[in-house]
Amino acid sequence: MANWDPVPGVSSSAPWMTAINACAPINLARILGSPVTREATMTRIEVLRSALLGVLACFVADQAFANPCPPGNPPTNCAPPTGAILDLAGTPVPHQYTQYDVNFIATSTTTNISFAFREDPSFLFLDDVSVATGGGPNLLVNGGFESGPEGSPEPQGWTYLNSFGATFGGEVEGSDPHSGNNAYADGAVQAYDGITQAIATTPGSVYTITFWLNDHSSLTTFRQLSDNGDVTGIGGNGIDLLVYAGAVPTVTTPEPATLLLLGTGIAAIGLSRRRKSR
């Protein structure tokens, strides 16, 4: 899979779906089915007006949840999927390898460990990822990226995610490792890409995810979105890393007509972007 779609048999926990489902279909037959009198007609008009306002509100909410960034197009300042157990936004950007960790309690016999990355001007380097419980062994395959393959966006044992179609996405690099020869370098521009790996877990047990991270830009603070006015290219200042444990994180997909409109409007973006150096 090359997107944020959930793996088969694992339910999505995307909270925006719950919100959209609250906009249940309005039963027009019930509204229009009462006897015809002047009073009833006025009531019907009022109810219909409320219903239409409700539909409009749901449509607007749907658009808001859909994000201005349709997957598969040149992205423009896209937010990450929700549901992260760790979001570095608001914390200092490390310019030498720094260790991070986060715990989670398993709720299923299979847990997807996922990382989402964005780094507009340069690249984040991830290495020595581990998931363990009770002092046990690393449950991840190729957590240090030493199995490569070098140059591939999809490290052995992992699945690559990039439904936004972000450029300068991650790949296994034979440079600036924390240990060994390889690291995972990711410079996704104006949107998030990611990697995910499923591990077997025991519901109720506590697991610790640890990893090492280094950044090659001069940015000082992680932030989910670019707030310096550049929402199309590597001049943005969006930089973040998020960790997920559970279902593979997902993003919503707007209607094809919306995709077409947005795609037409931003088709030229990205072609003039300068090359990033690692």
Ligand SMILES: [Ca+2]
């Ligand atoms: Ca390594």
